[in-house]
Amino acid sequence: MSVTFKDVAKLANVSTQTVSRVTNGSANVAEETRIKVNAAIKELGYIPNKGAQILSRAKSTMIGVVTVDILLHGASLITNGIRKQAKQHGYGISLAVVSTHTYEKVTAAIDELKSQRVEFVILNIPLSKEESEQIQTTYQGMHFVFIDVPLDSQVNAVYAANYEGAKAAVNLMISLKRKRFLVITGPNDSSASQQRLAGWIDSIEAHPDAAIVDQFEGDWLASSGYLHTQQALSNSCQFDAVLVGSDQMALGVLRALNEFALQVPQQVSVIGFDDTADSAYFTPPLTTIRQDFLLIGERSVLMVLKMAEAELQSVQQEFIETQLIERKSTQLYQQTEDNKDKLRALLKQ
Template structure:
């Protein structure tokens, strides 16, 4: 009876993938595990199939993509850019979606893609410089391109110009005489989120009359924008403009403002970020900062192939320009007319009488 990988794996109490790594001479195996596998091979008299090993070492015609939830518009559009460019180069795309961007989850995803013999992996996951650089060292046979890492990271990366886009949004708010602003930012762990916040802050600190009423942290989803805005309104914050770090959260913001009977843009102006395909159809249509996710995905693939062709290790960062798209969720601040003030006073008097 022929001895198989499975027989060796069962005797050594390891996975068949681990047996494959040992027989292929992979360094990514703990010494004690390697000893157990070799002992099982010797005991069973297992003879590796060299032809299968040679075939297994063949390079994959797939590009790996480790990404955030593709229900997020930005992640979905970026994945499409990767897929299209990979297809142009004669490659398929192998997708790994991660809900929790913890480093152990990320390394597991990379291990799975490496087992498929991929050479190129696009990382659309928020990572610190240390973790991104650690992945490059740990998986030296893979050509990585990162989408959401700090600009000074010693890795290859492509991203939208978050800082510049955020500055444009804040400058527009001030030009419309919107001086009391609320910030709804993305997750703190995201470099793109931190850059947008810094862009807003840098513009407002140059204007002595402007004021940051409060800051909230969302998770890129519409539901978090809704919750943050509900919280701000329930707390009684007085603001006339809201800067939001992406369009999906801005959608939630618009709903909450509507539920509190605040008119957009008359009482409150709202600016998003991304210019997702649906933002032109929000109520009202959303003013936003356009970020070309499709191009970011395409450029990431081209950068991965470009650096693979270079013998010398040098890291490159590409920044894709962002631009302002003005729609109907913003307008210049107009002080309430005298009759409006009188109506408000009368309503308060009526309310007081009803209570009494």
Template sequence: MSVTFKQVAELAGVSTQTVSRVTNGASNVAQETRDKVNAAIDKLGYVPNKGAQLLSGAKSKVIGLITLDVSLHGISIIANNIRIQAQLHGYGTSFAVVDEHAYQKIVTATRELKSQRIEYIIVNLPLTKEEAEQLVELFTDLHFVFIDVPNNSQVNSVSAAHYQGASEAAQLMLKQQRQRLLLITGPHDSTASTLRLQGWLSQIKHFEATVVAQLEGDWLASSGYQLTREALSNGAVIDGVLVASDQMALGVLRALHEHSLAVPQQVAVIGFDDSADSAYFYPPLTTIKQDFAAISAQAVDMLFNDSASEPPFKAFVATQLIERASTQTLDSKTYNKAQIEQLLQQVKNALP
């Protein structure tokens, strides 16, 4: 038999109206009374009727997350950490997955979350400055935080220090005497990917190295694999690959292996994210660590920011270079050997 409102009220020694106010998150309840009601709820195992709460017009104690496909590593880690952070604030989470960068689909997802009486929404997918600002203007009664928007967007946002991290990755590779680089970016509509590319290029220009090819991936290992095979099959002679995600770097490593190019002796590889598996790639991957837990915590905290200062609020979470076995200083003898092997491979591919 299910526990009722009345039973909770009797055990706590309060009215049923007070129980209703507590379960609906009302602020006009004394903390001592709130504690009594919550203790009664825990003791009796009472589960509030969410449907009834929505029909009554109560605000939902749920944080909405509009996100891309959660099969992507960074996306899934952020989603899980947002769920954990929401729980710490006494909130649940509701996910709205959008399969592509399409503004109207994001508007539709926002409306669906709003229909659930959700007023706090985190958006973790690429938006332009104009799209993000327009979304905020369209839903003035909601609180938004964005994770992948241009830094000059007039909206609340949290992001990793993508430019800084990518600059450190390129610095390491160039200081290790790598001079002929393949760049594999993420999708062009992602601000995170754009900033990583800019960070790489700033150091490549400074060290006067050569970009042999710049190709656009989709964050998945398959694209890193296919793009690297494409570059090598087209005759690219490289000694380093800068990759915008660890998942794509996994595909890069396989393609290099299939072309008999040793990592890191002949070609060095650096990823981005420090995914949980990157230390177990072969060889273990040098990468730029994103603090996904800190990004998620900052995003949730910003939703409830009651600071008197004027928005938009901005937060940037530092990255960290993690050196592993996929990079090392290039030996000139190894470099000559690499060139010869690559040229021989090109000749072999050209033969009927």
């Protein structure tokens, strides 16, 4: 009877994956373990399958992408950035969309990518610190970059500067004399959403006469912005500014305000987050915080490839700057009145 990997693993008291790493000459094996495995190989007379070794050493030409629903604007652009940068380096992408954000669903997607012999994986999906670190520990031999994890996670990650962008949004509102804030966040399981909320809160608390009068958890989509604003107004909530976690939700906010006959920006100022292509064409055009989704995707590819080339010796975090984009949804009331006066003058001519 021929000797198998399992026989060697049993005698050496290690996993079959460890036996594979030893026979393939991987450096990621402790010297003591290597000696023990080689001794078992010699004792059993095991002869490695050279054909299998050649296949196992073949370089993967795919980068795996585990992402939230790509119907979401940001997820779609990040994926496009990954695809473009991967192509420049001779890689394609293998896409796994995870609509239900559970650890089990994410690891199932990684397992599927692993079965395709994908070595490099970018995860654009909400994960906790513990989950992201566990993935990195569990899947030895694979290289990961994370996009939506807590800042204290000991994993390689690329982030938008969410906290700084959120503070810039509040500072603009304060400069416009806005004091009573309605807040609509993204999902609570998203670290990006939590970073934005932290920026809003810290900036508002720095101004004693400003306050959050109500807060809701949205889901990034326009419908949640609409429904939560309706709920706040139906409860007679008094606010003069709305901080919104995404432009898509802000679209719903603007519709709800319009249905309640509240004028933007005369009575309520609204600011979103993302700077989607459509936000400049909302009614009124939306002030927002721009984040470069394409660049986030591109930098994620560069980071994961550096890991593969052993150029990253420690955990790396990269922050992509955000930018305040001012439009009419936060325009000063006096400016709006001036425009009305100009229009009246033109009509009299």
